Amino acid sequence: MKGVPLLINPWIYDFAAHDLWAKPLGLLTIASALRSRAFSVRVIDCMDMHHPSIEKDEVLRLKKGPYGTGKFRKEAITKPTALSHVRRRYSRYGISMEAFLADLSSVETPSVIIVTSLMTYWYPGVAEAIRAARSVHPHVPVILGGIYARLCPEHAKAFAVPDLVWDGSDETSFIEAFIKKQGFLPQPTSEDLAPHPYPAFDLLHGLDYVCIRTSSGCPFDCRYCASRFLNPSFSRRASEEVLREILYWSEEYGIKDFAFYDDALLPGGDGAVEDLLRGIMRLEKDLRFHTPNALHATRITPRLAHLLFEAGFKTIRLGLETADFSLRMKLDHKLKEGEFENAVEALFKAGFRADDIGAYVLAGLPDQSPEDVYNTLYFLDSVGIMPFIAEYSPIPHTALWERAVAVSRYDILREPLYHNNTLLPCWSEPQRADYVGIRRAAQAVRDKVRCSNHGEGHRFSA
Ligand code: B12
Structure with missing residues (x-):
């Protein structure tokens, strides 16, 4: 029995990060493309401020900006050595590690883990998410794509260590190749598998x-x-x-x-x-x-x-x-x-x-x-x-x-x-x-x- 593809938007690691309309549009586009080809998918968005692990009070405190904007939850972490000279606090923005691990464990062995990436300098979050995903699902192939993967593929191979770095601009060919590799044409299990052809925002826990x-x-x-x-x-x-x-x-x-x-x-x-x-x-x-x-x-x-x-x-x-x-x-x-x-x-x-x-x-x-x-x-x-x-x-x-x-x-x-x-x-x-x-x-x-x-x-x- 093959599992579902699991799609992950990693944490941001930075000195500052604000939710000024920041969503993993690329990852949700891929989720939608897979869903429209009759694959069930699971998405874990480490930056989802409506994640059930975040207390309601905290959400209210964080999401105070106008028009749905606000702050991200954060935890101060040790700076990477390369940044130790900077006299500013460095944080992991997003859900807790425990919440991420719990989400990972709730997915039955996925067929593939698809990880996205954005700013090149946020790669520690990408590497950490891949490490955590492997700790829970050790034998599942991890594919990394997105902007960091495109801009710094060699670095991504060496530091994030996925099984594959997708550095092409045409993710449709990736999706087709993926489907072929599954060795079967997926059959829709229910009518509503792809409720719409748009990026799969509905798979997040809440939407502002x-x-x-x-x-x-x-x-x-x-x-x-x-x-x-x-x-x-x-x-x-x-x-x-x-x-x-x-x-x-x-x-x-x-x-x-x-x-x-x-x-x-x-x-x-x-x-x-x-x-x-x-x-x-x-x-x-x-x-x-x-x-x-x-x-x-x-x-x-x-x-x-x-x-x-x-x-x-x-x-x-x-x-x-x-x-x-x-x-x-x-x-x-x-x-x-x-x-x-x-x-x-x-x-x-x-x-x-x-x-x-x-x-x-x-x-x-x-x-x-x-x-x-x-x-x-x-x-x-x-x-x-x-x-x-x-x-x-x-x-x-x-x-x-x-x-x-x-x-x-x-x-x-x-x-x-x-x-x-x-x-x-x-x-x-x-x-x-x-x-x-x-x-x-x-x-x-x-x-x-x-x-x-x-x-x-x-x-x-x-
Ligand atoms: C929207 C956007 C923003 C938004 C926020 C985005 C977010 N989610 O947080 C805002 C406006 C806030 C923003 C801010 C900034 N941004 Co900006 N932003 C973008 C922009 C225009 C689009 C990104 C996007 O969502 N694209 C749409 C989706 C659909 O594309 P995608 O993510 O690439 O995903 C596709 C593929 O990559 C692929 N894919 C994705 N994941 C995966 C995974 C797998 C396995 C596979 C196979 C494929 C795949 O498929 C997807 C579907 O087509 C890009 C430029 C660009 N054209 O990409 C710059 C860009 C990412 N930003 C950039 C910069 C410089 C910044 C700022 C630093 C600007 C500044 N000086 O203030 C700030 C920093 C923000 C911060 N510190 O928080 C740079 C990157 C810098 C870097 N070093 O990495 C870019 C590339 C623009 C540029 N100047 O060249 N940004």
């Missing part, structure tokens, strides 16, 4: 929001980003299909908050996004949408801004990266001078409040000075929206990688723990010393922007 992708890949090729490597071609789903997915989660599970995981939600697709937004408006459902992964400001016209507002977008994040025009041109080609201001003006005129709109400001890039970051903050201050600092994480297979390796004081080539954005691995010690001031300046701009909502308004108010 759902994450959605309307496209894969990105038409841009920014020097700091791995999107082109991870998904070489850009494609967009039909808007009716996305609409059906939104409607499904809203009607069947009462979901109100949706976070888009697209690398490029707005570009491409001949008005597909506008169709989608109009479709959402027609639903008349009072849903809320969030874009934690940043929108391309150049695509925000007055008409699109109006549609975003009317469709119920609540959290708008724009990719600005840097206001230094020369540096920006070296990094990407997304913005021409003046375009960012136009986008913000369009959003304000559409009805967004200043504190609904944030821009990511990259800090810690190779060859970037702290002054550049300050200037970008002053720029956002003048435009009147909220700056959010995104510390640069060097990523293998990106155009900036070689330069990052050359300037970093860490051995980022061999040790992915040093890709951690918290370390500002590509800034020197004096530059890092400036960072405290940068964070304070960003906070000051945010406070000012928040006040402007209650005071006389912002620069572009109509």
Whole structure:
């Protein structure tokens, strides 16, 4: 008797981690693909804050953020030696080890253990989850895939030690190969094995929001980003299909908050996004949408801004990266001078409040000075929206990688723990010393922007 495939989303090991619409979308996509081929599956999400092992009071304390966001449960753990010099607490975020082991034991010997991975520097959680899974199911093959496996396959083989690292971009072929290897065509045991074709969020213990992708890949090729490597071609789903997915989660599970995981939600697709937004408006459902992964400001016209507002977008994040025009041109080609201001003006005129709109400001890039970051903050201050600092994480297979390796004081080539954005691995010690001031300046701009909502308004108010 063959067991079911067991799918695992490992813990996060880091200095900080917040639930800002963070779900294992890749793993749940695979779970859904297997289920639609009539496989029963089991999912263990170590980051599930609605896991029965977490007391109700604790969940209430942790999940206090707006729109389903919040904190993860955490346990302080010993730092890996490579990070022992960092004077910050290091934690394992997610459910307890006991809860994980109990879940593992509750699954009758699985046919295969499928483990996903995300940030490269979270690999200790991946390795720990694989070790624990093996301790309970010693003879079951473990296959590791996901972003860390794609970006650092050799490291993953050596440190996470799965039976196989899947470093291909086409998981459908993996699924087909897996099914073939099972040696039989699975037969549906009940009609409801695949209740829907969407990522299997219903297999989690509770849902505060759902994450959605309307496209894969990105038409841009920014020097700091791995999107082109991870998904070489850009494609967009039909808007009716996305609409059906939104409607499904809203009607069947009462979901109100949706976070888009697209690398490029707005570009491409001949008005597909506008169709989608109009479709959402027609639903008349009072849903809320969030874009934690940043929108391309150049695509925000007055008409699109109006549609975003009317469709119920609540959290708008724009990719600005840097206001230094020369540096920006070296990094990407997304913005021409003046375009960012136009986008913000369009959003304000559409009805967004200043504190609904944030821009990511990259800090810690190779060859970037702290002054550049300050200037970008002053720029956002003048435009009147909220700056959010995104510390640069060097990523293998990106155009900036070689330069990052050359300037970093860490051995980022061999040790992915040093890709951690918290370390500002590509800034020197004096530059890092400036960072405290940068964070304070960003906070000051945010406070000012928040006040402007209650005071006389912002620069572009109509
Ligand atoms: C959504 C997203 C986020 C979300 C959160 C995601 C989460 N779950 O926690 C938010 C917006 C919060 C976020 C934040 C950050 N992110 Co981010 N993010 C992404 C993004 C756009 C998509 C990831 C995703 O879910 N994709 C969709 C799913 C469907 O794909 P997938 O997980 O790869 O899974 C597919 C395959 O890999 C495969 N698969 C998956 N598992 C398995 C297992 C097996 C066995 C097999 C066979 C196949 C397989 O099948 C799946 C289905 O197609 C990626 C870029 C990208 N295009 O991937 C960046 C990316 C992962 N992020 C990145 C970065 C840099 C960050 C930040 C550090 C940014 C910053 N400077 O602030 C922060 C750090 C967050 C933190 N410390 O908590 C980097 C990676 C950095 C690194 N060193 O690893 C990426 C690659 C973007 C980039 N710049 O190149 N991010």
